[in-house]
Amino acid sequence: MFELLWLLLPVAAASGWLAATRRTERPDADSSSEDIYRGLNYLLDEKPDRAIEVFGRMVVHDPDAVEVQLTLGNLFRRRGEVDRALHIHSELLKRSQLTSEQRGRALLELGEDYLKSGLFDRAEALFEELQGYVEHRSVALVRLLSIFEQERDWRRALEISDKVEQQTGTPMRVNAAHYCCELASESLAAGRVEEALAGLEQALAYDPDSVRASIQRARVVAARGDYRQAIEDYLRVVRRAHEFLPEVLEPLRECYLESGRREDWLMLLRELVQRRHASAAAVAYAKALREQEGVAAALNFIERELRLYPSLEGLRQLIDLKLAAEEPVRIGDLETLYRIGHSFAERMPRYRCDNCGFVGKSLHWSCPSCKRWGTVRPAGERTRRD
Template structure:
């Protein structure tokens, strides 16, 4: 913030000087003494005093619109929203403000209200701005942010479709909004409505993994395991690997209804060959251990480690060996330590901002991107161990 104040103080002083030259003879609106006082406040790390002085310097010249906007932006970043709102409201109230400047001030005021949680006020402003060619797209983006926070999915879909007509690809986003409606319908017991929204999402974005999982969930709720498997097989292998724990859970449910463990093992083997699908591989190792013995499971894990070294496969193999060797105290200790590390480790990571979570979020809690969370891969875990930065 100090860097911005260093820029704003001379800008305010220069603006006041130029404005004074354009007006009839009068005392200079900004004096050199004021400017030097501001510099002194900055040198002494007296930020608040420098800000107060800057406000007075800016108020001395009613034409310094850009300086007002920069100052209000500074206040918003500091969390001083009342000050930011007051500055933008004062700007908008000026009868001589140019149309482009008024539009920008309105957009910034809407952002102030949004940051303050005053969604109704923010929505009203952005609704007024969506028809403006200069800021219409940004206004629609802000409206979608409001509708997402308030879970008003029909309005979010309408805004996204309007933005799509301006040439911005919104297919994935619209699909997720439709899935949100589908999830609400499923929770209310409306399976037909849930499936309809999921199918609509797939029509909007053919590669929507979430929509296919929702179709599978509806089929499982109807005791239709074959329908669930058809939906799961529609998901591309690479995409399924990115949410492997969720896919494995549904595969197990479907094959359990069919009583076909061998079929489940075949599906897990096919999925487990994809990078990132450790959940499928580990579940398959457990099934092999139960059906064919520890050596069959160990052979599978050794094969996996030879192709893609990973912490989870290494732990599973070590645990198998330690359990079979009652004298292997060291092995059991290492296996237990790895188990604790893996239990605390995140299972998913946002490919956009890097946010980590143990549960799958279809919208990243940090950056708000849709469909950006993917399963944390073994290769990433190994790399972090080598660098000593394993984190939960």
């Protein structure tokens, strides 16, 4: 709502000047100025409905009040009455006497109306035209990018992201990397593997720390039997974004074992446990010890680890090992604990957005709530690190 106050300040100033210069020509000039300030007060008091009444009366009495009509249409759109906003702004654009500045404002407001109503093709046409208005070019580019994202037109989003960065100064390399990944996914779905790999290379050129591009490329090359490259890509994630360990440890294990490098796999797990004490790595190491040395060795390790670095994942692994051990324990109690731990873990959010706090059970590369790219991360590992 405060954005509207900034829009109305020039209206208030203009109305005051008009009231002073046209007092002899129009007896209602003073009342017009009073209406502007009355409308401002309603907005400050968060009473948009009353403000709309005031500005609506002003438009009826003075159809030439361009700024007031722009603001009135804006208020209608924010209240959800997009049809009324569309009517006001489209009628305004039919006027031939608008200044360039007024026409630019009207185009912007009408574009916002179309965007709000989901008429992306019409909004796109207006924002394309707005690029010719220097004062509105930044907003127009950002809105076009939003349209291309919603339409999943990743190629055009990629093309315009460079312009957005140049015009606004906002870094767009992370976004650009995600657009490349989206295009790579489309190429893979169509069976164009080499094209997909080229797209992922481009993504990593935009953002060398891209977790998504590294994981995607690792999956592609692993499917082709290039386990060396897959391991390298997965390790990039482990080294640069270790909160994603739960996402990559299992496929990384498969790559090590398929390439006959079991000892390297165990060495990596030991390093992760010793340096980071990550619960996912501890659980994976316990499983590897169980396979290689037996239940007793795995149980001894996980008990020692949990005393110093307790975690729900580790507790579940401990119970699982206890159930498998040949020890005089009350199996029924352990099974109950396991079910409770499993149920608790299932209810906990697995992922959280660093930007808006959105939580969910699935990994989204673009947050469903705030639409930011690359801000959703696994919650468990980060919580232990923090």
